[in-house]
Amino acid sequence: MARTVLDRSDVVRALAGVFRKRGFEGGSLSVIQQETGVGRGSLYYFFPEGKTDMAAAVLEQVSEWFEERIFTPLRTAHDATEAIEAMSQEVAQYFTSRERVCLFAAMTLGEEQDTFAEAVRTYFTDWVDALAGALRTGGLSSQEAADRALDAVAAIQGGLILARAYGDDATFLGIVARTEQRLLGPTR
Amino acid sequence: MARTVLDRSDVVRALAGVFRKRGFEGGSLSVIQQETGVGRGSLYYFFPEGKTDMAAAVLEQVSEWFEERIFTPLRTAHDATEAIEAMSQEVAQYFTSRERVCLFAAMTLGEEQDTFAEAVRTYFTDWVDALAGALRTGGLSSQEAADRALDAVAAIQGGLILARAYGDDATFLGIVARTEQRLLGPTR
DNA sequence: TACGGACTGTACTGAATAGTACACACTGAA
DNA sequence: TTCAGTGTGTACTATTCAGTACAGTCCGTA
Numbered sequence: 409m410a411r412t413v414l415d416r417s418d419v420v421r422a423l424a425g426v427f428r429k430r431g432f433e434g435g436s437l438s439v440i441q442q443e444t445g446v447g448r449g450s451l452y453y454f455f456p457e458g459k460t461d462m463a464a465a466v467l468e469q470v471s472e473w474f475e476e477r478i479f480t481p482l483r484t485a486h487d488a489t490e491a492i493e494a495m496s497q498e499v500a501q502y503f504t505s506r507e508r509v510c511l512f513a514a515m516t517l518g519e520e521q522d523t524f525a526e527a528v529r530t531y532f533t534d535w536v537d538a539l540a541g542a543l544r545t546g547g548l549s550s551q552e553a554a555d556r557a558l559d560a561v562a563a564i565q566g567g568l569i570l571a572r573a574y575g576d577d578a579t580f581l582g583i584v585a586r587t588e589q590r591l592l593g594p595t596r
Numbered sequence: 597m598a599r600t601v602l603d604r605s606d607v608v609r610a611l612a613g614v615f616r617k618r619g620f621e622g623g624s625l626s627v628i629q630q631e632t633g634v635g636r637g638s639l640y641y642f643f644p645e646g647k648t649d650m651a652a653a654v655l656e657q658v659s660e661w662f663e664e665r666i667f668t669p670l671r672t673a674h675d676a677t678e679a680i681e682a683m684s685q686e687v688a689q690y691f692t693s694r695e696r697v698c699l700f701a702a703m704t705l706g707e708e709q710d711t712f713a714e715a716v717r718t719y720f721t722d723w724v725d726a727l728a729g730a731l732r733t734g735g736l737s738s739q740e741a742a743d744r745a746l747d748a749v750a751a752i753q754g755g756l757i758l759a760r761a762y763g764d765d766a767t768f769l770g771i772v773a774r775t776e777q778r779l780l781g782p783t784r
Numbered sequence: 785t786a787c788g789g790a791c792t793g794t795a796c797t798g799a800a801t802a803g804t805a806c807a808c809a810c811t812g813a814a
Numbered sequence: 815t816t817c818a819g820t821g822t823g824t825a826c827t828a829t830t831c832a833g834t835a836c837a838g839t840c841c842g843t844a
Contacts, residue, residue: 414791431706433621437832448833449792458832514705516760517697518619525763532761555774562754562771569753570746572704573720575713583750586743590778602821625802636803637822646802 416454417469419446424466428509432463432520460523463515467527470511473502474535482538488546489592495539496588499564500581508571508580536561543591556591563587604642605657607634612654616697620651620708648711651703655715658699661690662723670726676734677780683727684776687752688769696759696768724749731779744779751775 422444426435429443437459441448455461477498485491503510512531515524536557543553567583610632614623617631625647629636643649665686673679691698700719703712724745731741755771 431619431621433619434707436830438830447791447793449794449836452833453791509705512761513757516757517702517705519622521760528761529763532758555770558758558767559751559771559774562758563747563751564754565757566750566752566754569701569704570720570750572709573700573716575717579746582743583747586747624800626800635821635823637806637824640803641821 414446414450416465419444419450419454420462420465420469422446423462424469424506424511427463427466427511427514428507431514432459433518435459463520463524464527467511467515467524467531471527471531474531477502479534479538482542485542485545488542491542492539492546492588492591496584500584503568503571503580504577508568508577510565510568513565513568532561539591546592548595552595560587560591563590602634602638604653607632607638607642608650608653608657610634611650612657612694612699615651615654615699615702616695619702619706620647621706623647651708651712652715655699655703655712655719659715659719662719665690667722667726670730673730673733676730679730680727680734680776680779684772688772691756691759692765692768696756696765698753698756701753701756720749727779734780736783740783748775748779751778 423440426440426443429435430439437448437451440446440451440462451462452458455465478495481494482491512528515521515528536554539560540550540553540557543556544550548556563583564587567580567587570583571577571580611628614628614631617623618627625636625639628634628639628650639650640646643653666683669682670679700716703709703716724742727748728738728741728745731744732738736744751771752775755768755775758771759765759768
């Protein structure tokens with residue numbers, strides 16, 4: 409009976425797509441089955457705990473991507489300006505190619521809130537802290553760096569909401585560009 | 597059999613609470629019944645189309661609140677600074693007393709996206725346009741006003757996400773305060 | 785060739801789901 | 815005191831849901 413053989417990370421990628429489109433609660437097992445082409449058997453083989461396991465795996469994959477492409481570069485940067493420009497570019501490309509949805513932000517809503525509270529907090533604090541570190545490297549005070557970093561991450565997340573509301577990438581890209589300017593701008 | 601008699605706006609307010617806590621998909625009819633104390637019969641009496649009707653009614657009520665307390669004051673303001681300070685205060689109080697959830701933002705996710713796309717777009721454009729108008733009154737160029745207004749609304753929305761992620765109102769209030777400063781700050 | 789582990793599809797179960805039907809109860813007006 | 819209108823609670827249905835069970839299949843190794 410077995411037809412196509414997939415490995416776990418393929419399934420996780422497919423799941424991420426479903427969750428981005430339909431939300432975590434909206435993506436029922438039947439929908440997941442249909443849209444990923446992965447059967448019920450395989451789904452429960454890979455994720456014995458069901459949907460919760462699936463969401464955790466997806467979040468972990470997203471987390472790894474950000475760690476590798478955003479957080480670590482920010483942390484190890486010698487040139488703050490370069491690092492922040494790189495972040496903007498990566499972020500812009502990442503979200504415009506993924507339905508303009510941040511799955512961690514989506515997990516702050518609804519029932520699943522509690523289940524993933526810690527993972528969500530870690531994701532955002534990692535981002536904010538890494539960015540603040542780069543800003544301090546660039547010569548900002550600790551307080552100023554922390555504030556700007558927090559504001560920047562908020563602006564990006566809010567930008568995604570507006571981009572979805574407007575059905576428009578340009579809005580998001582504009583926000584990211586101005587956020588970058590503000591991060592690199594002079595102290596008041 | 598009938599016990600308590602409610603009117604529609606009470607029910608809508610109760611529904612808003614449920615949707616904020618559990619999300620739109622998460623709030624099943626049984627949960628809604630239980631948490632609002634409104635029976636199935638009444639629910640379908642007030643909202644014949646079911647959950648879609650309920651969500652529409654909730655969004656309309658939120659919309660009216662913002663129109664009255666935020667958008668109209670911004671539009672009719674003579675003193676831009678005052679109007680923007682008032683907006684900050686209203687927004688801060690509104691969201692901290694409502695689970696830090698913007699229901700319109702929540703509707704940009706998941707299945708319900710398409711159903712309410714127009715209402716969501718209207719809500720955000722109304723806000724951004726009203727704010728941009730106030731900024732122009734304050735002496736900013738059209739372009740600068742539009743950019744700052746968009747960035748401010750994005751910052752507020754992103755601030756809500758971070759506040760939920762951190763389980764912390766202070767984060768949100770800080771973001772709102774700095775957003776206000778940026779709105780009122782000098783042109784570069 | 786045989787065998788075990790990794791993987792897959794399908795048929796099933798009990799619980800929960802949205803929505804319907806309807807009898808009932810209050811209220812104000814005639 | 816009747817009556818219509820506005821609500822309200824409950825029992826019901828058909829559907830969908832997450833999760834289980836299990837037989838079947840492919841692949842690498844010996």
